[in-house]
Amino acid sequence: xxxxxxxxxxxxxxxxxxxxxxxxxxxxxxxxxxxxxxxxxxxxxxxxxxxxxxxxxxxxxxxxxxxxxxxxxxxxxxxxxxxxxxxxxxxxxxxxxxxxxxxxxxxxxxxxxxxxxxxxxxxxxxx
Amino acid sequence: xxxxxxxxxxxxxxxxxxxxxxxxxxxxxxxxxxxxxxxxxxxxxxxxxxxxxxxxxxxxxxxxxxxxxxxxxxxxxxxxxxxxxxxxxxxxxxxxxxxxxxxxxxxx
Numbered sequence: 001x002x003x004x005x006x007x008x009x010x011x012x013x014x015x016x017x018x019x020x021x022x023x024x025x026x027x028x029x030x031x032x033x034x035x036x037x038x039x040x041x042x043x044x045x046x047x048x049x050x051x052x053x054x055x056x057x058x059x060x061x062x063x064x065x066x067x068x069x070x071x072x073x074x075x076x077x078x079x080x081x082x083x084x085x086x087x088x089x090x091x092x093x094x095x096x097x098x099x100x101x102x103x104x105x106x107x108x109x110x111x112x113x114x115x116x117x118x119x120x121x122x123x124x125x126x127x
Numbered sequence: 128x129x130x131x132x133x134x135x136x137x138x139x140x141x142x143x144x145x146x147x148x149x150x151x152x153x154x155x156x157x158x159x160x161x162x163x164x165x166x167x168x169x170x171x172x173x174x175x176x177x178x179x180x181x182x183x184x185x186x187x188x189x190x191x192x193x194x195x196x197x198x199x200x201x202x203x204x205x206x207x208x209x210x211x212x213x214x215x216x217x218x219x220x221x222x223x224x225x226x227x228x229x230x231x232x233x234x235x
Contacts, residue, residue: 113160113175
């Protein structure tokens with residue numbers, strides 16, 4: 001059964017760069033049908049999509065974060081990673097990695113979904 | 128601000144039916160996906176596409192779409208359905224993903 005597990009520091013200082021890794025087990029990240037995503041959730045607030053990556057390295061980022069975010073993939077380790085720079089307190093959140101189903105379209109209507117999620121890792125930005 | 132709009136909270140009596148809606152301009156082109164999140168837990172996909180339900184999701188959960196509104200219906204709500212529910216779809220450019228603000232469902 002495919003599982004995702006986030007890892008990284010729980011506490012980072014303002015202005016520094018956050019680095020998180022998501023390790024996949026029970027499958028291969030080299031899938032033609034899936035993308036790999038980072039999503040975060042500030043305490044008591046809703047979900048925010050950060051970005052996606054395909055195993056080839058193709059990425060898509062949230063426009064509000066694109067100047068600070070880099071997502072990369074290491075197929076040899078079955079991992080993908082998030083780097084978020086210039087941190088502020090507003091970046092304090094639970095960070096989730098997730099698998100996104102590739103898009104399917106029927107009769108001009110398309111869909112996809114984040115079907116598998118990691119358990120999440122809490123990141124606090126504080127001096 | 129989110130491009131998908133959800134009511135902040137709804138309540139439903141045990142065993143009754145509740146519909147949660149999600150409004151957005153892109154929902155006429157892209158189906159929404161729906162996620163259930165219980166306190167302290169990661170979100171779980173419950174509905175995607177026209178009305179696809181992942182394995183293990185009870186059939187009391189169903190989805191529908193009309194125009195720019197997507198809906199998640201729980202028919203015969205159970206106590207364990209009390210949770211936050213989020214919709215997700217594409218933004219207006221189609222290249223990015225957005226979540227609705229979430230709806231807190233209380234089962235009375």
